[in-house]
Amino acid sequence: MRDTVSRVRVEGLAFLQDADPPRWSGHVSLLGQARPLHLLIFATAQGYAAVAAACPHEGYNLAQCPLQGDDTLVCPAHGMRVGLQARGFPVDRQGEAFFVAASALPSPLCEIAEHSNSDSAAGTIAQLDNEIGQLTLANFKKEKQILAISRTMEAMLEEAERQKLQLKDVASKQQALARFVNRVMDGMDDVLLVIDTEGRIKQANTAALRELDFTAEELLESPFDDLLSAADREKLSLRLPALPWAVRSVALETVRLGNGYAAEHSLHGRGGTMAGIYLLKGNLLHSEQGKLEGAVITASNISLLKDREMKLRLSAKVFENSGEAIFITDAQANILDVNTAFTTITGYEKGEARGRNVRFLKSGRHDHDFYVRMWQELVAKGNWRGEIWDRRKNGQAFPILLTINALMDDEGLVSHYVAIFSDISSLKQTEQKLEQLAYYDALTSLPNRFLFKDRLEHECLLAQRNHTRLAVFFIDLDRFKNVNDTLGHWAGDRLLQEVAGRIKVCVRQSDTVARLGGDEFTVILSGIEEAGDAADVAQKIIRALEVPLDINRQQIYISASIGIALAPEDGTDFTTLTKHADAAMYAAKAKGKGTFQYFEAHMNVEAQRRIELETKLRRALENGEFVLCYQPKADVGLSGITGAEALVRWRHPADGMIAPDRFIPVAEETGLIYPLGNWILRTAFLQAKAWAARFPGFRLAINLSARQLLADEFIADLADILRETGVSPQSIELEITESLVMHDIDTATRRLRSITAQGIRIAMDDFGTGYSSLSYLQKLPIDILKIDRSFIQEYTGPQDVERAALIKAIIAMGRSLNMRVVAEGVETAQQLELLSRHACDEIQGYLLSPAISAEQLECYCADFPQRSKAVS
Incomplete structure (x- = not known):
């Protein structure tokens, strides 16, 4: 009976063929045991051995676990080793059935199996033993759970520490990466700015601070738009459509709407001063979750590039629009390019000139030695300049002023030649004209x-x-x-x-x-x-x-x-x-x-005298050797003195009185007539002012020379002399000759009108001796006509009918032009009678008096009533 009870059959037997090595699984059910014991049965060299199918530590199913070393199972959960020799127990096989000796089972199970048929006391004890076993087993399980939890906690702590180290390593790497990124940003030559969604600057690299002349404190948190000019902000604002939200930064909105932006703008730094022209590039900045965080803006300073671009455009424009012809050749003098002036001057279009050697422009006017010397100098000096004759497309030879410069490559070898020339045909013609003018x-x-x-x-x-x-x-x-x-x-x-x-x-x-x-x-x-x-x-x-x-x-x-x-x-x-x-x-x-x-x-003596006279004349002006004499004028009826003519005389301290016909021509030739004439005007004006109070209606006549009237400064000088002397212009007559007026009729007419505008009267002296046109005479502002003395003196009496008719005609013409007529050179009573009969206004001549001093003229005027009776 005992032997029967000691063997327990394995129930639910299954062959696990896929396991390594193959094995059987099953379970044994014992009286008093709540749950069956699951087993794994292995074939060994000694027979068959069984172990618990679950890991005793954590209860992990070992059904598929491979054997290590042919007798050891290793729990994959926590690595616990279960040996077949150490923990296994023998199993008998009978046919397809397996039996396990009860004594081989774990002790609580073994005791229950061995005493299953005892009496009730024994059953009670067995039950207690079973409960104790169960408690022990439960305790063992608890311990296993605690151990598992402990190990789990240790693993968790180890994992947490590992993750902590990983996080620390990641943080360290991130910090290193951040430092690297900052170094990269600060190492950039371009400006880099990070702005937030409101357009405020959150980050700036060193280049930004340097280029814009700001400190980090000044630049950070400031609006990026402030770096743009008002015109640029306005331009960007106008490009934006109507937006449903408030626009805080036109730059950010421009980047956002275009999903990026690139354009040229000028950036302004401290104080609003322009830092330069930049190529701005903007890209949006998003978080990992895709939320918009702002934008990254880079700015490349292209001021130099723009300047170079402008210079290149300018150079190209200068090249194309230069008034001088320009052509560029390679080192072999083959033409690569020409400008518009080249085609205009030579007649060859660009396509006709490109690729041809410059020899095709030769005129044939220079020999071979000329070109040899030219190229020798060009090679030796790197440039050549000179005049040369070329030939146009139409075959015409023409002169040019040519400058050739050699351009060198990096190795110092000639790579190109640049030639500039201008057509000097007109210059040559001008030179000929200048030579003609010069010689x-x-x-x-x-x-x-x-x-x-x-x-x-x-x-x-x-x-x-x-x-x-x-x-x-x-x-x-x-x-x-x-x-x-x-x-x-x-x-x-x-x-x-x-x-x-x-x-x-x-x-x-x-x-x-x-x-x-x-x-x-x-x-x-x-x-x-x-x-x-x-x-x-x-x-x-x-x-x-x-x-x-x-x-x-x-x-x-x-x-x-x-x-x-x-x-x-x-x-x-x-x-x-x-x-x-x-x-x-x-x-x-x-x-x-x-x-x-x-x-x-002896002719040299006379020439020497002229030179000496000029010298004395200059000295006479400085020493005040000139005096004025006055020849009176009276009305033709001899009722009173109407005025006088001022005549200059030269009283030389050694040579005595020098006649006007000797020194006046010299004064005219040497230009001394102008200062002498001004002295005469000033002296005569002062005398006229003195006589105006004593002799009402008295007018003083003064002769003008051509050099005086036509001098640019005469009108201004006349006004100054009038102002300085204070004379009334109505007391003055200025006498001119026909030849003086006709010397430059237009200028003379303008000057005479300026004189009469000041209130001075103009007299035409020596009328009848020249070739003046009556049409000009009518247009001139003439008040008085003086008949030349030659007409009067040649009249000898009533028998001279022709001369009398001529004098009568001159008087009639003067009156028809509303001019007063004065006869000069009156010396006889017959001449006076003729002039009176034809209603001449005034007379002047030796019949009245020769030229006398101012004091003598005053006495003459006082005694004139008696004198006039003697004359008549």
Whole structure:
């Protein structure tokens, strides 16, 4: 019975073929046991052995656990080892059934199995033992659970520590990454800014602080939009559509709406000063969850690039729009590009010139050696500049001013040539014109005084070398001034041109005819044999000029005075010969004009006297040697003195009284007439002011010279003298001559109108001796007409009907033009009677009185009633 009870059959037997190694699973159920004991049965070398199917520690099912070392199971949950030898128990196999000895089971189970058929006491004990076993087993399980929990907690703590270390490592890496990112940001040359959703700057790199001249405290939290100009903000704002939310930053909204942004803007730093032009790039910044956090903005300073771009555009524009032709070649002088000016000047289009060697522009005017020297200099110096002739597409050769510069590569070798040239055809023409102007008279095309001097010096050297003779003529036209003044400059110019042509006909082609200026001509006769040869030519010129000239349908008669100096008799150099020829010409004019005169030694004495007179004249102005005399004027009925004419006299301390006809021409020639004329005006105005109070209606007449009236400063000087002297303008008459007015009719008319506007009257002196036009006379602001003394003095009595008619006509013409008529040079009662009969207004002349001093004039005016009876 005992043997039967000691064996327990394994129930629910199953063969686990997939396990490694294969095994059987089953369970044994014992009386008093709440749950069956699950077993795993293994085939061993000694037979069969069984172990609990669950890990005794945590109850993990070991059904599929492999054997290690053929007898050990390892719990995969916590690594507990279960050995078949140590913990297993033998199993008998009978057929397909397995039996386990009860004694081999764990002790509580074994006891229950062995005493299952005891009496009730024994059953009670067995039950108690069973309960104790169960408690022990429960306690064992609790311990196992506590141990498992403890181990779990240890594992959790170990995992927590591991995760802590991992987090610390991650944080360290993140910090290192952040530092690296900051270093990268600060190492960037570009500005980098991070802005939030309100457009405020949250982060800025070192470049931003440096470029914008802000500290971090100043820049952070400030609006990014403040860095943009007002114009840029406005421009961005206008690009934004209507948004349903408040726009806090136009820059951020621009980036958001475009999902990015790139454009050029100027950024402004401290104080609103512009930091430069930047290429701004904006990209949105999102969190890991996709929430918008702001934007990252980078700004690359492109100020230099923009400047270079502008310079490149400017260079391209300069290249294309330059007025000078530009072409670029390679090192072999093959044309790579040309500008518009090149095509305009040469006629070749760009496509026609590109790729061709510059040789195709050769004009053929330069020989081979010229180009060899040019390229040698270009290679040696790297540049060449000079004048050269090229040929246009139409075959026309033209001059250019060419500059070539060689461009070097990094190795110092020529890579390109840049050539710039300008068409100097017009410049060459201008040079020719300038040469013509510099050495030739513009009016007559004859050599001027500079070329005359050069040629005379050259001829003097040849004459000395070859022992030959030459003659120099100085030719002055007689009465030319009257023609020029009366008929106008146009007629005078035409006269000079005609004279030049006639003189040239009279000399050989090898001789030189020149115009020194005005009406002065010169002739160089080279290689003459005898002095008579010069006389023959001079006489020929005089006869040629005596033939009337037809100018403006009017025949003009003119003559010439010629002075002749011979070399080597009268000198061998330019200065001596010209001085002597000039002296001889003055001697010819003194002989009666229309003749020629050889130089004689005594002529130098007269020329010296003219120079001395000029010197004395200058000194006389400084020393106050001039005085005024006054010739009275009366009405034709001799009822009273109406005024006087102021006449200048020179009282020299050594030479005595010098006549006006000696010093006035010299004053005119030297320009001293202007300061002398101003002195006369100032002195006469003061005298007129003094007489105005004593002699009511008394008017003082003063003569004006052409140089005075036509001087630019005369009107202003006249006004100053009026103001300084305080004279009433109604007391003054200014006398001009016909030739003075006709010298420059337009200027004279403007000046005369300015004079009359100040209240001064104008008198036309010496009327009838010139060639003035009555139409001009009518337009001029003339108040008084003075008949020239020659008309009056030539009237001898009633039998002189023609002269009387002429005087009558002049008086009638003056009255028809509302002018007062004054007759000069009245010396006889018959002349006075004629003037009275034809209603002349006033008379002046020796019949009344010669020119007298101011004191004498005052006495004359007081005694005039008695004097007038004697005259009449």
